[in-house]
Amino acid sequence: MSDWNFITNHGQVLAVIAMRMATTAREIGDAVGITERAAHRIIRDLENEGYVSKTKVGRTNSYRIHAELPLKDDVSDAAVGELLVALGWNPRRRRQARS
Numbered sequence: 001m002s003d004w005n006f007i008t009n010h011g012q013v014l015a016v017i018a019m020r021m022a023t024t025a026r027e028i029g030d031a032v033g034i035t036e037r038a039a040h041r042i043i044r045d046l047e048n049e050g051y052v053s054k055t056k057v058g059r060t061n062s063y064r065i066h067a068e069l070p071l072k073d074d075v076s077d078a079a080v081g082e083l084l085v086a087l088g089w090n091p092r093r094r095r096q097a098r099s
Helices: 009-019 025-032 036-048 080-086 091-098
Strands: 052-057 060-065
Touching (some): 009 025, 009 060, 009 080, 036 052, 060 080, 080 091
16 A cells, blocks of 8 residues: 555644644654654744744643635635544634633
């Protein structure tokens, strides 16, 4: 069986951030199966494109996903949040945790 995934590393990093809003780049990298350095690079890409914003909380970062932004592809009109919901993200769970 060939070694490939339907979801790119960028998509997987975004999904990990969505599931665990406060985490370290090392933990994100471990969850995706990439190095901490690669995780930092992808997080920076996602920030530069506006998909996430981060706030420093102690030694970790807290991320906010901008789910309304469109996917970066030429095939669909879907938003990032729709992809994340398909991957198991529950945005309401995050809002309830803040309350």
